[in-house]
Amino acid sequence: MGHDPAKVTCGDMARGTPRWIDAGADVTDVLEEMESHQIKRLPVIRNKKPVGMISEADLAQHLFEEQPAGFVEKVYARR
Numbered sequence: 562m563g564h565d566p567a568k569v570t571c572g573d574m575a576r577g578t579p580r581w582i583d584a585g586a587d588v589t590d591v592l593e594e595m596e597s598h599q600i601k602r603l604p605v606i607r608n609k610k611p612v613g614m615i616s617e618a619d620l621a622q623h624l625f626e627e628q629p630a631g632f633v634e635k636v637y638a639r640r
Contacts, residue, residue, distance in 0.1 A: 579604075580594060580598050580600055580603060580604075581603065581604040581605070581606045582594055582603050582604070582605055582606070582615065583605075583606060583607070584605050584606065584607035584612055584613075585607075588620070588623060588624070591603060591615055591620065592620070592624075595615075595617070595620070601616065601617050602614055602615065602616045602617070603615045603616075
């Protein structure tokens, strides 16, 4: 807060270790990564290049009935 938008960089706003998932990973790997790091969006990488982004909304469309509640609880829970 209080930074000049014309001068602030992405690096200034970044925190922690960058997280990503390989394009060949399955949904279990995605869930594990997002839950364990409380991430709502996860970049997808293939051959060291970004090819997409997985969001919580994307997962909600493809999870089994019982999975969304567990995912939401783990991602949004306070640490």
